[in-house]
Amino acid sequence: MAGVTSINLVERALLVSIQDDITDTEILELQDRLSNRIAQNRIDGVILDISALEIVDTFVGRVIAQLAGISKLLAAETYVVGMRPTVAVTLVELGMYLPEIRTALSLTHALAQLRRV
């Protein structure tokens, strides 16, 4: 296993940095751990930093959408930050507009928006 994706608490949000070499099993395991963490702590939001991701497919897109759905059910907003232009174009071309997630340019922007809530 290449390494467990860490979940860090920043202010009242959970920060998850997704690495480029993340495997399908890891991302499913991450989904499970993240759900538990949101339920345990009192969390306003989840910030998924995907700036390291260079390639996405429908699977990753769907998992991101699911993560957003799960955190929403647990009363936390999901922000996807740092998406690369090529990734954005790919997702749009795959028809995955991900309307359920919120997006921000960077971690700073996401935190600023979370504070406003």
Add this chain to the structure above:
Amino acid sequence: MAQSATANILTVLDTDFKGIIEEWLGTQVKEGVKRSDLFSDAESRAQNRELLKAFSKGIRDGVTGEDFDLDDDQWDDLRAVLADVSRERVSRGVTPTEMATFVLALKAPLFKRLEALETSDHSVLIRDVMLVTRLVDAFAIYTNEIFINEREQIIDRQRQEMLELSTPVVELWDRVLTLPLIGTLDSARAQEVMENLLQTILERQAEVVIMDITGVGTVDTQVAQHLLRAAAAVRLMGAECIISGISPMIAQTMVQLGIDVGTVSTRSSIRTALSDALLTVGYVIKKTGDQ
């Protein structure tokens, strides 16, 4: 009849090289394609001499039996000279028809001399005439090809330039970008626009993007699709997208076509879009004094 098919043609070319050039020029004048207004007499003569020299060299080396292929190495010289002459003539405004007639005018002087040379055997004369016709025709077709290639290169270059010119992303204010779209939005351009825009968002860390379509003549389902995809990609990057410049006409068409813009904000003018955008990044436009 042991002699090769090109022997007579070569004899004609060798014995009266100068005469052929003069008569070729004469035919050009008669056909009205010499264009003395664009080329001096000396220039025309030099061009003709070069062409005929390369032509006879090609015949000497490049024709086997009665077959030839203008793409062979033996015709390199002719192709090069022809390309030069065509380019020179085209750049001075000679039409392709004139250029082809110019080349075809070479037939008459050659035929006349072949006829004078071969008086006894008509089948040989016909064979020679056929070969010259095929050669000169191939020669003329090749000039046309050069002409078309030249044009195509120009069109390609201009299209490329238009593509680059037509997708400027302008920074209006800190973190506010605008993209004035003008003309038609086809798939290639939409792709270029989108990539350019997303890259600039990343570089400038822009939070709001105004896509202004005032200059877009018509919005059909495909154009709308391109716009909405660009807007979706902008949102995924974490910026907000406002589509401005939607005229009443376009608004009506979009509704009639059943285009759903979803959560993308739309404004009728870039003016309202700008004040909204500035508000989003924390600025207001304020009037000074009572002017």
